[in-house]
Amino acid sequence: MRKFVIFLCIPLVFAEYLDKVFPPQNFERVVGGKDAPEGSAPFQISLQTSKGQHMCGGAIIGKEWIITAGHCVSGRTPESLKVLTGTQDLKGQGVYYFPKKIYVHEKYNKPAYHNDIALIRLNDSIRYNEFTQKISFSPNDSPDDAVITLTGWGRLSAGGSIPTELQAIELKRMAYVDCKRKFSDDPNLGVGHLCTYNQAGQGACNGDSGGPLTHEGLLVALVNWGIPCAKGFPDVHARVSYYHDWIKTTTGSGEQ
Template structure:
């Protein structure tokens, strides 16, 4: 473990799960968000663990979804990474309702970043059993063509808790956060890494449990993958996302995207 991370680990909460107890889960609306319009985020999916919503994700091709590594894996007592069986997971796409609508597809393959750990490289791709059929409500989102600028308005979406430890919304939520420089991220939460995207928000706003793996959007591209909050949901601390720009080559190497 990187020594510089030791003081903050106890205050960082992964955003996975909405009360499940299966391995890889923690006991997962956007805090301060609003209901998404129909087909506003046609790439957004609900990742289902044993039939229940646990994380978000993004359609990136007809066969692949982008999400967070911690949504589909855990570290055992020996510190070894264990990837959960793909058979446990399904994906609801094409609906803002986490209970109903759209289509349900079985996950058949999970690829987790080989350097995932310590809240870094928190990236995974999932292959579905049959291809997505594109429509107004089901569309892929592009990978970033350039690095995300500082101080930009970044839209985030998901089905995470409304407040820290609070209720889970039925319908997809969204809000707008602000990207920070690496220096500002380092100053605020000691996470000024090139592959981390820190998103700032006011109190009672931001992501929470159940938003994990979900997208941060900028210029119609997925620039972040929801990973963790620092000090609890809805604080004035920035939220931590995997910076997708740093993983474009890895994603292309492990999917059908060229």
């Protein structure tokens, strides 16, 4: 079985422990991307430690609701996190909000690498403006071969510098049967996943976890895991349409 890694930006204090769980990893994020056009992703958030270190991506789906990957928040308390909104520059003039409660999917990591999705309820309502907006999602799936946009903060290339500007890249959705074949029917891949792939040198990596993938203006997936980084294998994401009912039930359908 191949070794996978979730695309989390690991604080250095945990590196020694995690090297025993996952293969040694660097801290790259979007590989082969470019600066996102200004205002193109007003739903994008940076999930950070309480000290302001970027950990994961996520998306605004309501005035009090953030959606992200389960592994970004599992085992964490609301007090240990904060959410940066309204900026594409990690050093820019964004607005911080603070979690009130974290909802990790009840079947997260059961089986391994499955149901990797979570919701964060904030302790205050997000104030929408031209730089801060929610994104809608649909119970309908995106088609195979659809062009899907991934956004996140990270290196412009493997081993390159880490920009503060939000990065974007267009990826092609890979059919589920083709993705299963690429991973030799590995059980880590399930029907709740969506795969993307272009070519080696383009894709997600550590720090993109939980970040949004969009198609035709709708949220379709959240970055989960892959073989780091952009090495010629598909990236694997939580397929939002698969979790549509869970999201609606957890938020009380009150995303606003």
